[in-house]
Amino acid sequence: xxxxxxxxxxxxxxxxxxxxxxxxxxxxxxxxxxxxxxxxxxxxxxxxxxxxxxxxxxxxxxxxxxxxxxxxxxxxxxxxxxxxxxxxxxxxxxxxxxxxxxxxxxxxxxxxxxxxxxxxxxxxxxxxxxxxxxxxxxxxxxxxxxxxxxxxxxxxxxxxxxxxxxxxxxxxxxxxxxxxxxxxxxxxxxxxxxxxxxxxxxxxxxxxxxxxxxxxxxxxxxxxxxxxxxxxxxxxxxxxxxxxxxxxxxxxxxxxxxxxxxxxxxxxxxxxxxxxxxxxxxxxxxxxxxxxxxxxxxxxxxxxxxxxxxxxxxxxxxxxxxxxxxxxxxxxxxxxxxxxxxxxxxxxxxxxxxxxxxxxxxxxxxxxxxxxxxxxxxxxxxxxxxxxxxxxxxxxxxxxxxxxxxxxxxxxxxxxxxxxxxxxxxxxxxxxxxxxxxxxxxxxxxxxxxxxxxxxxxxxxxxxxxxxxxxxxxxxxxxxxxxxxxxxxxxxxxxxxxxxxxxxxxxxxxxxxxxxxxxxxxxxxxxxxxxxxxxxxxxxxxxxxxxxxxxxxxxxxxxxxxxxxxxxxxxxxxxxxxxxxxxxxxxxxxxxxxxxxxxxxxxxxxxxxxxxxxxxxxxxxxxxxxxxxxxxxxxxxxxxxxxxxxxxxxxxxxxxxxxxxxxxxxxxxxxxxxxxxxxxxxxxxxxxxxxxxxxxxxxxxxxxxxxxxxxxxxxxxxxxxxxxxxxxxxxxxxxxxxxxxxxxxxxxxxxxxxxxxxxxxxxxxxxxxxxxxxxxxxxxxxxxxxxxxxxxxxxxxxxxxxxxxxxxxxxxxxxxxxxxxxxxxxxxxxxxxxxxxxx
Ligand SMILES: *[C@@H]1O[C@H](CO)[C@@H](O)[C@H](O)[C@H]1NC(C)=O
Ligand SMILES: *[C@@H]1O[C@H](CO)[C@@H](O)[C@H](O)[C@H]1NC(C)=O
Ligand SMILES: *[C@@H]1O[C@H](CO)[C@@H](O)[C@H](O)[C@H]1NC(C)=O
Ligand SMILES: *[C@@H]1O[C@H](CO)[C@@H](O)[C@H](O)[C@H]1NC(C)=O
Ligand SMILES: *[C@@H]1O[C@H](CO)[C@@H](O)[C@H](O)[C@H]1NC(C)=O
Ligand SMILES: *[C@@H]1O[C@H](CO)[C@@H](O)[C@H](O)[C@H]1NC(C)=O
Ligand SMILES: *[C@@H]1O[C@H](CO)[C@@H](O)[C@H](O)[C@H]1NC(C)=O
Ligand SMILES: *[C@@H]1O[C@H](CO)[C@@H](O)[C@H](O)[C@H]1NC(C)=O
Ligand SMILES: *[C@@H]1O[C@H](CO)[C@@H](O)[C@H](O)[C@H]1NC(C)=O
Numbered sequence: 001x002x003x004x005x006x007x008x009x010x011x012x013x014x015x016x017x018x019x020x021x022x023x024x025x026x027x028x029x030x031x032x033x034x035x036x037x038x039x040x041x042x043x044x045x046x047x048x049x050x051x052x053x054x055x056x057x058x059x060x061x062x063x064x065x066x067x068x069x070x071x072x073x074x075x076x077x078x079x080x081x082x083x084x085x086x087x088x089x090x091x092x093x094x095x096x097x098x099x100x101x102x103x104x105x106x107x108x109x110x111x112x113x114x115x116x117x118x119x120x121x122x123x124x125x126x127x128x129x130x131x132x133x134x135x136x137x138x139x140x141x142x143x144x145x146x147x148x149x150x151x152x153x154x155x156x157x158x159x160x161x162x163x164x165x166x167x168x169x170x171x172x173x174x175x176x177x178x179x180x181x182x183x184x185x186x187x188x189x190x191x192x193x194x195x196x197x198x199x200x201x202x203x204x205x206x207x208x209x210x211x212x213x214x215x216x217x218x219x220x221x222x223x224x225x226x227x228x229x230x231x232x233x234x235x236x237x238x239x240x241x242x243x244x245x246x247x248x249x250x251x252x253x254x255x256x257x258x259x260x261x262x263x264x265x266x267x268x269x270x271x272x273x274x275x276x277x278x279x280x281x282x283x284x285x286x287x288x289x290x291x292x293x294x295x296x297x298x299x300x301x302x303x304x305x306x307x308x309x310x311x312x313x314x315x316x317x318x319x320x321x322x323x324x325x326x327x328x329x330x331x332x333x334x335x336x337x338x339x340x341x342x343x344x345x346x347x348x349x350x351x352x353x354x355x356x357x358x359x360x361x362x363x364x365x366x367x368x369x370x371x372x373x374x375x376x377x378x379x380x381x382x383x384x385x386x387x388x389x390x391x392x393x394x395x396x397x398x399x400x401x402x403x404x405x406x407x408x409x410x411x412x413x414x415x416x417x418x419x420x421x422x423x424x425x426x427x428x429x430x431x432x433x434x435x436x437x438x439x440x441x442x443x444x445x446x447x448x449x450x451x452x453x454x455x456x457x458x459x460x461x462x463x464x465x466x467x468x469x470x471x472x473x474x475x476x477x478x479x480x481x482x483x484x485x486x487x488x489x490x491x492x493x494x495x496x497x498x499x500x501x502x503x504x505x506x507x508x509x510x511x512x513x514x515x516x517x518x519x520x521x522x523x524x525x526x527x528x529x530x531x532x533x534x535x536x537x538x539x540x541x542x543x544x545x546x547x548x549x550x551x552x553x554x555x556x557x558x559x560x561x562x563x564x565x566x567x568x569x570x571x572x573x574x575x576x577x578x579x580x581x582x583x584x585x586x587x588x589x590x591x592x593x594x595x596x597x598x599x600x601x602x603x604x605x606x607x608x609x610x611x612x613x614x615x616x617x618x619x620x621x622x623x624x625x626x627x628x629x630x631x632x633x634x635x636x637x638x639x640x641x642x643x644x645x646x647x648x649x650x651x652x653x654x655x656x657x658x659x660x661x662x663x664x665x666x667x668x669x670x671x672x673x674x675x676x677x678x679x680x681x682x683x684x685x686x687x688x689x690x691x692x693x694x695x696x697x698x699x700x701x702x703x704x705x706x707x708x709x710x711x712x713x714x715x716x717x718x719x720x721x722x723x724x725x726x727x728x729x730x731x732x733x734x735x736x737x738x739x740x741x742x743x744x745x746x747x748x749x750x751x752x753x754x755x756x757x758x759x760x761x762x763x764x765x766x767x768x769x770x771x772x773x774x775x776x777x778x779x780x781x782x783x784x785x786x787x788x789x790x791x792x793x794x795x796x797x798x799x800x801x802x803x804x805x806x807x808x809x810x811x812x813x814x815x816x817x818x819x820x821x822x823x824x825x826x827x828x829x830x831x832x833x834x835x836x837x838x839x
Contacts, residue, residue: 038053038054039053039054039055039056039139039140039141040053040137040138040139040140041053041105041106041107041137041138041139042107042137042138042151043106043107043108043109043136046104046105046106046107047062047063047064047076047104047105047106048102048103048104049064049074049098049101049102049103049104050063050064051063051064053140054081054140055081055140055141055142055144056141056142057142058081058082059080059081059082059142059143059144060078060079060080060081060089060140060141060142060143060144061078061079061080061081061140062076062077062078062140062146063076063077064076064098064103064105065077065079065088067088067195067196067197067198068196068197069196070196071196072099072100072101073097073098073099073197074097074098074099074103075091075092075093075094075097075098075198076091076092076093076103076105076115076125077089077090077091077092077168077198078090078140078144078146078163080270080286083270083286084291085291085292085293087293088168088170088198089144089168089170089172089272090144090146090163090167090168090170091168091198092105092113092115092125092127092163093115093124093125094168094192094198094199094200095199095200096115096124096125097124097199098115098117098124099117100117100118102117102118102119103115103116103117103124104116104119104120106120107136107137107138107148109136110132110136111130111131111132111133111136111148111160111161112126112127112130112161113126113127113130113138113148113161114126114127127148127161127166128166129161129165129166129183129185130148130160130161131160131161132160133148133149133150133153133160134150135150135151135152136148136149136150136151136160137149137150137151141156143172143173143174144163144172144175145162145163145164145174145175146162146163147159147160147161147162147163148160148161148162164176164187165185165187166187167187167188167189168189168190168192168198169189169190169191169192169274169275169276170189170272170273170274171189171262171272171273171274172272173261173262173263173264173271173272174261174263175187175261176257176259176260176261177189177205177206177207177215177259177260177261177273178207178213178252178257178258178259178260179207179209179257179258179259180256180257181209181255181256181257181258182256186206186207187259188204188205188206188207189204189205189206189273189274189275189281190203190204190275191203191204191274191275191276191277191279192277193277194277195277201277201279202218202219202220202279203217203218203219203224203275203276203277203278203279204217204218204275205217205218205275205281206218207258207259207260208374209258210374210375211373211374211375211376211377212229212373212374212376212377212378212403212411213229213230213253213258214226214227214228214229214235214372214373214374215227215228215235215237215260217275217279217280217281217299217300219279223307224279224300224306224307225237225281225299225300225305225306225307226307226372226419227281227299228369228370228373229370229373229403229411230251230253230260231370231403231404231405231428232403232404232405232406232408232409233249233404233405233406234249234405234426235260236369236370236427236428237299237305237369238297238299239369239423239425239426239427239745240297240426240748240761241426242425242426242746243746243748243749243761244757245265245753245756245757246264246265246266246269246756246757247262247263247264247265247271247757248262248263248264248265249262250262250263269285269286269757269758270285270286271283271284271285271286271296271757272284280298280299280300281298281299282295282296282297282298283295283296283297283298284296285757285758287616287617287618287758289616289618290616290618294758294759294760295760295762296757296760296761297761302318303316303318303323304316304317304318304323304421305421307419308344308346308372308418308419308420309323309324309343309344310323310324310325310343310344310346310347310420310421311324311333311343311344311345311346311347311418312346312347312416312417312418313326313327313330313346313347313348313349313416313417313420313432314326314327314330314343314346314347314420315327315365315368315420315421315422316343316420316421316422317421317422318421319424319801322341322343323343324338324341324343326347327347327363327365327417327420327432327434328363328432328434328438329349329350329351329363329432329434329435329438329439330347330348330349330350330434331347331348331350332345332346332347332348333345333346333347333348346416346418349434349435349438350435350437350438351434351435351437351438352435353395353433353434353435354435354436355395356395358392359435359436360392360433360434360435360436361433361434361435361436361439362388362391362399362400362431362432362433362434363431363432363434363438363439364429364430364431365420365422365429365430365431365432366422366427366429367422367423367424367425367426367427367428367745368401368420368421368422368423368427368428368429368430369419369420369421369422369423369427370401370411370420370428370430371399371413371417371418371419371420371430372417372418372419373411373413375413375414375415376411376412376413376414376415377411377412377414378403378409378410378411379403379409379410380403380408380409380410381409382409382410383408383410384402384407384410386410387400387401387402387410387411387412388400388431390410390412391412391431391433394412394414396414396415397412397413397414397433398413398414398415398416398417398432398433399412399413399417399430399431399432399433400412400413400430400431401428401429401430401431402428402429405428417430417432423745424745425744425745425746426745426746506566506570506580506582506583507581507582507583508582508583508584508585509581509582509583509584509591509593510584511584511586511589513540513541513584514538514548514584514591514593516541517538517539517540517541517546517548518536518537518538518548519538521534521536521550525537525538527547527600533549533550533551533552533558534549534550534552535547535548535549535550536548536550537596545595545596545598546581546593546594546595546596547593547594547595547596547597548584548591548592548593548594549591549592549593549594550589550590550591551589551590551591553588558666559590561666561667562590562592562666564665564666564667564668565592565664565665565666565668566580566583566592568640568642568665568668568670569665571638571639571640572633572634572638572640572642574629574630574633574637574638575629575659575661576626576627576629576630576633576659576660576661576662577630577633577634577661577662577663578594578595578597578653578661578662578663579594579595579661580592580593580594581593581594581595594663597653597654597655597661597663598655598656599653599654599655599656599658600653600654601649601650601651601652601653601654601663602623602649602650602652602653602654602660602716603648603649603650603652605654606649606715606716606719607649607719607720607721609754612719612752612754613754613755615658615716615719615755616755616758616759617755617758617759617760617763617764619658620716620717620755621760621763621767622658622659622660623652623654623658623660623716624712624713624716624767624792625792626659626660626661627647627652627660627662627709627712628709628785628788628789628792629789630660630661630662631644631647631662631705631706631709631785632785632786632788632789634662634668634705635702635705635784635785636784636785636786640670641670641702642665642668642669642670643668643669643700643701643702643704643705644662644665644667644668644705644708645667645668645669645685645700645704645705646664646666646667646668646685646686646689646708647662647689647705647708647709647712648686648688648689648708648711648712649712649715649716649721651663651664652712667685669700685704685708687723688711688721688722688723688733689707689708689711689712689722690704690707690708691703691704691707691708691775691779691806692707692777692806692807693779693806694707695807701779702784702785703779703780703782703784704779705785706774706779706782706783706784706785706788707774707775707779707782707806709774709785709788710770710771710772710773710774710775710782710805711734711735711771711774711775713767713768713770713771713774714734714735714738714750714768714771714772714775715734716767717750717751717752717764717767717768717771718734718738718750718751718752719752719754719755720734720752721734722734722735732808733807733808735775735805735806735807735808736805736808737750738750738768738771738772738805739772739802739804739805739808742768742769742772742802747764747765747768747769748761748764748765748768750768751764766791766792766799767792769791769799769802770783770788770791770792770799772802772805773788773791773799773800773802774788775805775806775807776802776803776804776805776806777803777804777805777806778803781803
């Protein structure tokens with residue numbers, strides 16, 4: 001029995017998906033070559049094996065599917081209709097597959113959905129818990145909910161039955177994870193057994209309503225991860241939620257219901273939360289450009305995410321070694337086990353509480369994930385002060401905290417505090433009750449305020465140091481400039497040609513060829529100003545597009561660079577370095593011929609608020625990796641050790657496929673094997689990208705390039721210039737801003753809002769961390785490019801902690817020389833120091 005076919009609706013099923021479905025479910029061909037595409041099912045039109053129904057706007061489809069090509073098992077399920085990777089979000093009969101060749105999904109007169117095998121003789125599955133409606137019809141809605149409702153009821157308020165009440169392993173936007181306390185309905189997510197078997201595995205994510213409700217991952221009856229209670233803004237165990245700018249997160253708790261749900265600010269974004277077959281929970285976001293699901297978040301992550309690895313009254317900190325510590329005023333219960341790194345025994349009080357004398361105090365644990373709340377009590381009407389009094393007034397109280405991070409509500413514990421951990425950011429203050437005797441000593445409180453003081457003190461001190469160095473530096477610079485522009489050894493162009501271009505293995509282009517290619521250097525073909533003169537675009541007779549860099553006749557300085565670039569780049573070959581095709585030297589006329597880069601330079605995209613949207617995360621990440629590879633080649637993989645000295649966004653060109661290519665070697669220096677750093681009278685480079693030791697003292701090494709690379713990485717991640725953009729109140733430049741976010745554990749706020757949230761949080765964090773490591777003040781702290789490559793390829797948790805970057809304030813040396821006006825510093829931003837004209 002087939003459904004009626006409405007031809008007009010066939011377009012809703014995209015051809016590629018249809019093909020995919022055909023491949024996955026061979027039954028399509030045997031039973032029906034055409035499928036209906038209405039979104040409803042009535043008593044008279046059941047759904048046969050091979051048919052699908054598609055939601056009104058085509059987002060979701062429902063039908064029969066066979067996930068395992070080696071088995072006859074078939075299921076009724078819902079999948080994304082427009083996502084090119086077949087992804088099931090719901091399965092009706094996950095534990096009761098159809099095993100023979102025919103099957104039907106139909107709606108009975110009283111509104112029950114049934115899946116029958118062998119022509120209605122055997123019922124393998126039926127919808128449970130439905131209420132009755134007069135004239136039932138089943139419909140797949142645009143949010144992915146499959147509902148049974150009265151045919152005349154269009155309010156979409158009352159459903160006799162809905163698939164959202166019986167989730168499989170996926171939480172979609174608008175779906176509730178949690179309880180209807182009246183009916184006892186518990187909506188939870190249970191993983192598939194394997195990617196080809198949707199039957200229930202032991203892994204479940206559910207809301208546990210004991211005590212203060214918490215989100216918990218289970219393996220059978222064992223708790224494997226505690227997402228913790230809702231703290232008004234997020235789950236206490238998911239601090240990352242703080243950075244979820246594009247999601248609308250909601251936790252509802254009242255007499256009737258306790259549930260979590262999420263929505264999306266931008267409905268075109270496709271995101272889901274799942275429990276996977278290995279027992280982790282993941283939030284996935286669909287990336288349209290790269291056609292793949294991106295893991296946006298997952299848990300558990302580290303050792304401290306296990307259930308109570310440090311036992312009662314222990315604190316787990318994954319960044320410490322060992323990870324377990326006791327709350328102040330407590331000591332390990334089993335010191336031997338503790339020494340063997342088994343913290344599960346937990347800690348005991350050094351001094352017993354003295355409840356009746358009312359003299360107990362509290363120690364503060366900052367940035368805490370609230371301990372297990374399954375036996376704690378919450379009173380939303382109390383302030384923190386009242387909460388403290390309530391705890392002091394109950395002899396079994398062991399600790400308290402604000403229930404909500406915004407400072408409202410009171411939660412108290414009257415049992416041992418278990419599964420306590422601290423975060424680098426996004427945790428909250430927890431007060432643990434201890435005897436007065438254990439309060440003093442090195443209190444947690446003073447320790448923490450100490451850290452805060454240091455954070456403030458460093459930038460202030462650094463600012464002063466910078467201020468002081470400014471005056472003498474500016475003076476030094478002025479003196480240097482005068483030296484710079486005295487004509488050096490290349491006053492005679494013929495000399496130069498003879499002595500310098502002879503043994504270079506470069507193809508020579510004819511001047512007439514270049515004149516023809518560039519339409520006689522017409523204004524139309526001019527691409528811009530390069531390091532030592534104008535750059536033109538040209539087309540050779542054979543159609544090859546070229547870029548021609550022409551040495552300005554007036555530029556004395558340019559000759560050095562011209563020769564330098566010609567010598568250096570002729571020796572280099574790497575896919576992330578721009579390729580020199582040849583040169584053209586004709587008397588006074590000197591030109592370098594390069595491959596043409598149709599997408600111009602990185603800054604054109606990165607700092608343009610409309611074009612930057614073309615740089616999705618994947619592209620940005622590839623660009624970072626490409627620049628890193630190119631720089632690594634320069635520093636150590638080529639036969640020469642070359643320091644670029646002027647790495648910046650405008651010197652990274654992009655080819656057709658957006659592959660980055662480092663260009664402009666006019667200022668590069670070649671080093672001998674054993675030379676590691678050099679001193680120069682002449683500081684060249686670009687403000688904003690120069691390392692402190694280079695800008696201040698003229699000392700340069702591969703680590704100065706690493707610094708510039710770090711700046712570039714942070715610019716690519718944030719889409720903002722280091723110079724010319726000012727952050728907030730503090731006069732911070734991008735480095736200072738990134739550092740400040742890092743210190744506060746909110747690094748992801750740095751990510752360009754134009755790509756949020758379609759990026760991998762993990763990769764972004766890794767890039768930010770690597771960027772910060774590269775811009776550290778002291779060159780010896782900065783990694784080499786080979787370490788950078790390694791770091792970019794590993795987990796961010798394994799990377800060392802960055803120290804304070806150099807030049808974090810916009811009050812760098814140069815703004816002072818230009819009257820500190822923002823406009824002035826902006827225009828300076830793009831100028832390479834040795835140039836008289838801007839590039
Ligand atoms: C609906 O009818 C089916 C049989 O057709 C029966 O098994 C089921 O209990 C009925 N459900 C309700 C809610 O009446
Ligand atoms: C349906 O029929 C087939 C063959 O007629 C048989 O092998 C199969 O066991 C039947 N299925 C059920 C659920 O009875
Ligand atoms: C379809 O409807 C859903 C729910 O209203 C909405 O989120 C989604 O953006 C819509 N999709 C399209 C392609 O219109
Ligand atoms: C909870 O279940 C009861 C009983 O089935 C029902 O009347 C009520 O509407 C449900 N509440 C919600 C919010 O769905
Ligand atoms: C998940 O929900 C099912 C059905 O409501 C229930 O039987 C099961 O106990 C729940 N599991 C957990 C861990 O809450
Ligand atoms: C704290 O957050 C809750 C829930 O978001 C809100 O109802 C309450 O008014 C907030 N209180 C303050 C002081 O902001
Ligand atoms: C489950 O998620 C974790 C965390 O993202 C991941 O490491 C693991 O590979 C996933 N398992 C499967 C089967 O996809
Ligand atoms: C508590 O108070 C009682 C009576 O005031 C006193 O005897 C006892 O020593 C006090 N305990 C402590 C630990 O101070
Ligand atoms: C202390 O708190 C617990 C948990 O809220 C409660 O059961 C007990 O009655 C309280 N005891 C006193 C003396 O208030």
